[in-house]
Amino acid sequence: MSMFEDIPVDVGIIYEGERIRRKNMHIELGGPKQEHKFELTRVRKPEEIEDGKISVIGPDIKDMSEGSSYPLGIVIEVSGEKLEPELEGVIERRIHEYSNFIEGFMHLNQRYDIWLRLDKKSFQKGLNSFEYIGKVLQRLFKSELPIIEKIQIIFITNPEKIKEHWKEALDIYEARDARARGLKDQEVDKFYGCTLCQSFAPTHVCVITPQRYSNCGSISWFDGRASARIDPKGPIFEIDKGELIDAEKGEFSGVNEVVKQKSLGEVTKVWLYTSFGYPHTSCGCFEGTAFYIPEVDGFGLVHRGFKEVTINGLPFSTIADSTAGGRQVDGFHGISIEYMRSPKFLKADGGWNRVVWMPASVKERVMEFIPKEIVDKIATESDVKTTDELKTFLKNSGHPIVETWKEEPVAVEEAVPTELEREIPSGMPVATIPTLPITTGGYKIILKDAKIYAKKVIIRSMKGEKIGEKRK
Ligand code: SF4
Secondary structure, rough: OOOOOOOOOOOOHOOOOOOOOOOHHHEEEEOOOOHHHHHEEEEEEEHHHOOEEEEOOOOOOOHHOOOEEEEEEEEEEEOOOOOOHHHHHHHHHHHHHHHEEEOOOOOOOOHHHOOEEEHHHHHHOOOOOHHHHHHHHHHHHHHHHHOOOEEEEEOOHHHHHHHHHHHHHHHHHHHHHHHHHOHHHOOOOEEEEEHHHHOOOOOOOOEEEEEEOOOOOOOOOHHHHHHHHHHHOOOOEEEOOEEEEEEOOOOHHHHHHHHHHHOOOOOOOOOOOOOOEOOEEEEEOOOOOEEEEEEOOEEEEEEEEOOOOOOOOOOHHHHOOOOOOOEEEEEEEEEOOHOOOOOOOHHHHHHHHEEEEOOHHHHHHHHHHHOOHHHOOOEEOOOOHHHHHHHHHHHHHHHOOOHHHHOHHHHHHOOOOOOOEEOOOOOOOOOOOOOOEEEOOOOOEEEEEEEEEEEEEEEEEEOOOOOOOOOO
């Protein structure tokens, strides 16, 4: 008898990576429309857990109206002789993987950013209660991680109750993150890798170091170590650092080898502390992105929760799409909020001295980690709205980036040619295009997720202007 015989829909790894579009969804839980949402795992004493218990506080799925969005809190409580609180973050991250095994049920992101959808077909098949979701999660957790002896799950949909637990959850996340601060990359022999997001981004491998937190912001170096110990064949594994090739950029021979192997040869090199050259790949559930702003030669930062457009006129979702999918894109870089607190944050690119714009809310969150002399020189959405205003702001505030502009006219006039050539490393796509229509011989051929490879890219000005020269 199948483990999921009593569940009205199918459950299996084949459903991982399934996307549910708005038009096909029955309901949405969490996501951008909901301010309060979270998922949290706690390790408890055995006597505090009623094994197999599933509670729903607030309306259940069957009580929700079709096409609507609801807040959600998921609390998973576990006990086991060998379980330690250190494993909470790792168990919590598996909620993403196991929820996605359920046919017609999609889970994105993590912690306070979760976004779930149930599709109409699965609802019609009878998936109309959190009881079923809870049963699937409990069975998968126990069979995949036998270290868990007892498990109970609470689904909270009552908005008032979510708010109460949400604040507590934020404090717990902060305490977990703080634990990894202070440890340096050069003080450890091993890093950890994670391929959990390969279902959505097949070439993505997270490299988790003490000073480069995972992209999703939910797995620290300590979490990686704990996970690799209890489940060495699982998606989180040990990486021998190997030789230090470049301390400034953060290149290690062991990292290169493992990433090459786990990305099936797609990614051959990773520079951990830079957004240029061979940046760390970006999956899809990163908490934020750093994006290069050519007009000022600086970086903007934006997080998933920012609802307005950024200084370059694009919303988070568009910036995220231009780097997601396990790619290495020059100047566009998926990152966690915790990485912004690291001394290695974009170190090779100038660190905080290169950051020129960020939303006020994320600035507030990482304020104490931004060097005091630069903090007021970084603009937010309340200071400027356009890149021209940004330039003026940076000049008036004395941002260090302005110093580098002074050299620009001479260097650019002399050095920038009307033609640029760039060799492309083998195996690296020049562009990935979600939809590429080609019309030929009376037919239209549409290529989906087309990757374009080339040995060399040549950019030639059509009007005799220098490359990089801005048209009026
Ligand atoms: S973002 Fe990285 S660490 Fe987090 S689940 Fe995905 S692959 Fe793992």
